Amino acid sequence: MTVVCRKANVDDVNTLFEIIEGYAEKGIMLPRSKEVLARQLKTFVVAEVDGEMVGCGSLTLLGPELVEIRSLGITEGYKGMGIGKKLVTFLTEEAKAQKIPKIMALTYEIAFFEKNGFSVVPKEIFPEKVWKDCVHCKKQHCCDEIAVLKRLD
Numbered sequence: 001m002t003v004v005c006r007k008a009n010v011d012d013v014n015t016l017f018e019i020i021e022g023y024a025e026k027g028i029m030l031p032r033s034k035e036v037l038a039r040q041l042k043t044f045v046v047a048e049v050d051g052e053m054v055g056c057g058s059l060t061l062l063g064p065e066l067v068e069i070r071s072l073g074i075t076e077g078y079k080g081m082g083i084g085k086k087l088v089t090f091l092t093e094e095a096k097a098q099k100i101p102k103i104m105a106l107t108y109e110i111a112f113f114e115k116n117g118f119s120v121v122p123k124e125i126f127p128e129k130v131w132k133d134c135v136h137c138k139k140q141h142c143c144d145e146i147a148v149l150k151r152l153d
């Protein structure tokens, strides 16, 4: 099985929407409309197997020293094959290329991120985050996601 990670393009919007919407309905991802996806396309990467998109993720700049991994999801049937790890590596390389020293995520998948070199940290150390997407989240006053962080310098 050959997995290819690449930056997203306009042809990916519908499939990105389907993957993210599937997880948003389960309450483990924030929903993104096709319009928002199209506007934020530059921040997205995708993973393909034999030309079929089987995963995605995005990188959002929260400040000059911090980026967040968002919308990381693998299609059911393709989990546990190392594709998530490849996407996180791809996103991490992107952050390094931009010389950003810290990469974080808010997640329920702690073990997965720890295997990728992240450590659990208190959410309170990320004030920038509060002013971004959290204001649109139904769980903003009862957030049960765990913050994980990796230093890249």
Ligand SMILES: CC(C)(COP(=O)(O)OP(=O)(O)OC[C@H]1O[C@@H](n2cnc3c(N)ncnc32)[C@H](O)[C@@H]1OP(=O)(O)O)[C@@H](O)C(=O)NCCC(=O)NCCS
Pocket: 023, 028, 069, 070, 071, 072, 073, 074, 075, 078, 079, 080, 081, 082, 083, 084, 085, 086, 105, 106, 107, 108, 109, 111, 112, 113, 115
């Ligand atoms: C979390 C997710 C992205 C992981 O992707 P994946 O392709 O299944 O994971 P990988 O196969 O790359 O796993 C990498 C490593 O993490 C481990 N791992 C993955 N998921 C795990 C879990 N839930 N619990 C424990 N370990 C896990 C794997 O065993 C593997 O370990 P290894 O390197 O020792 O073999 C995927 O399960 C997913 O899409 N989940 C739903 C959406 C979600 O929660 N996204 C995170 C939002 S930030």
